[in-house]
Amino acid sequence: METRSQWGTRAGFILAAVGSAIGLGNIWRFPAVAYDNGGGAFFIPYLIALLTAGIPILIMEYALGHKYRGSAPLTFRKINKHYEWLGWWQVFISFVISTYYAVIVAWAIYYAYYSLTLAWGTDTQAFLFENYLQVVPAGEVGSLVPSVLFPLIIVWLVALFVLFRGVKKGIEIANRIFIPTLVIIFLIIVIRAITLEGAVLGLQAFFEPNWDKIFSGEVWVAAYGQIFFSLSIAFAIMITYASYLPKKSDITNNGFIVGLGNSSFELLAGIGVFAALGFMATVSGTSVNDVVAGGIGLAFVVFPQIINEFPFWNEFFGFLFFASLVLAGITSLISIMETYIAGLSDKFGISRSKAVLFGGGVAALVSLLFATQGGVNFLDAVDYFINQFGVAVAGLIEVIVIAWFLRKVTNLQEHANAISDIRLGLWWKLCLWIITPIILGYMLYDLLRTNVLKLFDTETGNYEGYSDAFIMYSGWSVAIGAIVLGIVVALFKWTNRSVLEKEDE
Incomplete structure (x- = not known):
């Protein structure tokens, strides 16, 4: 008899999976990556990466979760007890990401409020770092910033409420509301952006192909990296979500729908962002290249500048933009949190409510570090190391273990x-046996090689020039700590033995 939670409908699963894949990175990372790596020419390696790595791994994780009916730790434990640690490693990666991801969503909430009066003024960079975040030097913690803390509490309350409600009544219903709303809001933003003066200039910069770059290995690494990170692969998310699918579910079709849906939104985001950047370049009398930015800088510095220059309804479109960030962020946060809630419930046999309270509660407490005056520095270092040396490595090992060691393809x-x-x-x-391992292996090699070269780029030789001590305890220790904790938790005996004794579906 099936006792595991299930999605109410296929559409509910697809919306939840798309909600997990579509996050902040789609809006502020993809446009800049595409522009920096050949513009229109980048879409060729990007599409190849989607078809040879993104969708194949996505389908693999759907098949794993659906067949073995469990969270990532339970799934790997059922396949082979010696690889349970791999599932917990992915879970702890997600745990770390959730602690600072919630803080960025909190920033977006407060900036949606700021947009109503354009409170950020003309110097948006100084406002972000000095007035809003009140940043202190790297390594210092400082005090809690109320304007970050209060919206952060709201973020956690919303996420915990949805997760308390469960898979069908919580996550599914939330995504049925949030994802269509997000798409509608972003379509409004894009339509407005492409009608701005200079929008064509920005779109030309975005789509104009630089064919010389297509032969660069770095461009192909960037394409595979973007696909890999944007689809929520190796976060334990898709394995967990797929475990809630009914017995008769079209796994392959779902993989294509989610993969193509995520990429379609990324393209939409690129159009909206670069149309707005073209407008910014026109009104400021500079080139598009001078105003291109990615990450936090694009969302919280450049876009407020663009909104300031809108000919009318500045406050309205500012609110819509940051509302879209909130919706994209909260759906991803919920999916990230579900990984460790499901893992705790599966292994220790505790109720969902207790798993949400414990896992979400600990994550919320840890997130307070990123709500301090020194929080943005900790966030920057943790994000870089847990993604580059956590997610990328975990994904490579996952594919090698499944395809080569366990021969489960x-x-x-x-x-x-x-x-x-x-x-x-x-x-x-072929994608899982040969192409993906080689590409991910080369990505890891390139990452290590690039970081070695950085030793000569800064005074300290560290990422962004941070001190050795700061990088050690906020960077390397976090990335290494995730795998160490994964191994430690895997050593604990299964309290909930019944889930191990069930026959594989």
Whole structure:
């Protein structure tokens, strides 16, 4: 008898999976990555990366979760007890990400409020770092910043409420509301952006192909990296979400829908962002290249500047932009948190409510560090190391373990084909056996090589020139700590033995 929670409908699962994939990175990371790596020419390696790594791994994780009916730790434990640690490693990566991701969503909430009066003024960079975040030198913690703390409390209350409600009544219903709302809001933003003066200039810069760059290895690494990070692969999310699917679910089709849906939103974000950047370049009398930015700088410095220059309804469109960040962020946060809630419940046999209270409560307490005056520095270092040396490495090891060591590719293919309209063929096997491991391996090599070269770029030789001590305890220790904790928790005995004794679906 099926006792595990289930999605109410296929659409509910797809919206939740799309909600997890569509996050802040789609809006503020993809446009800048595409522009810096050949513009229109970048879409060729990007599409190839989607078809040879993104969707194949996505389908693999769906098949894993659906077949073994469990969170990532339970799934790997059922496959082979010696690899349970890999699932917990992914869970702890998600835990770390959730602690600072919630803080960025909190910033977006307060900036939505600021947009109503354009309170950030003309010097938006100084306002962000000096007035709003009240930043102190790296390594110092400082005091809690009330304007970050209060919206952060709201973020946690919303996320915990949704998760308390469960999979069907909580996560599914939330995504049925948030994702369509996000798409509508962003469509309004894009339509307005492309009608601005200079929008064509920005779109030309975004889509104009630089064919010389397509032969650069760095561009291909960037394409695979963007696909890998944007699809929530190796976060334990998709394995967990797929474990809630009914027995008869079209796994392969779902993988294509979610993968293509995520990429479509990224393209939409690129159009909206670069149309706005073209407008900014026009009114300021500079080139698009001079105003291009990514990450926090794009969202909280450049976009407020753009909103200031809007000919009318500045406050309204400012509010819509930051509301879109809030919606994209909260759906991703909920999916990230579900990984450790499901893991705790599966292993220790505690109720969902207790798992939400414990896992979410600890994450909320840790997140207070990022709500301090020194929080943005800690956030910057933790984000870089947990993504670059956590997610990327975990993804590579996951594929190698499943494809090479455990040789489960054929088994998973048979499982997916038995319930899916689109049958997986040799291309899927080749992607997981050869293409993806080689590409991810090269990405890791390139990452390590690049970081070695950085030793000569700054006084300290560290990322962004941070001190050795700061990088050690806020960077390397976090990335290494995630895998160490994963191994430690895997050593604990399973309190909830019943989930291990169930036959595989």
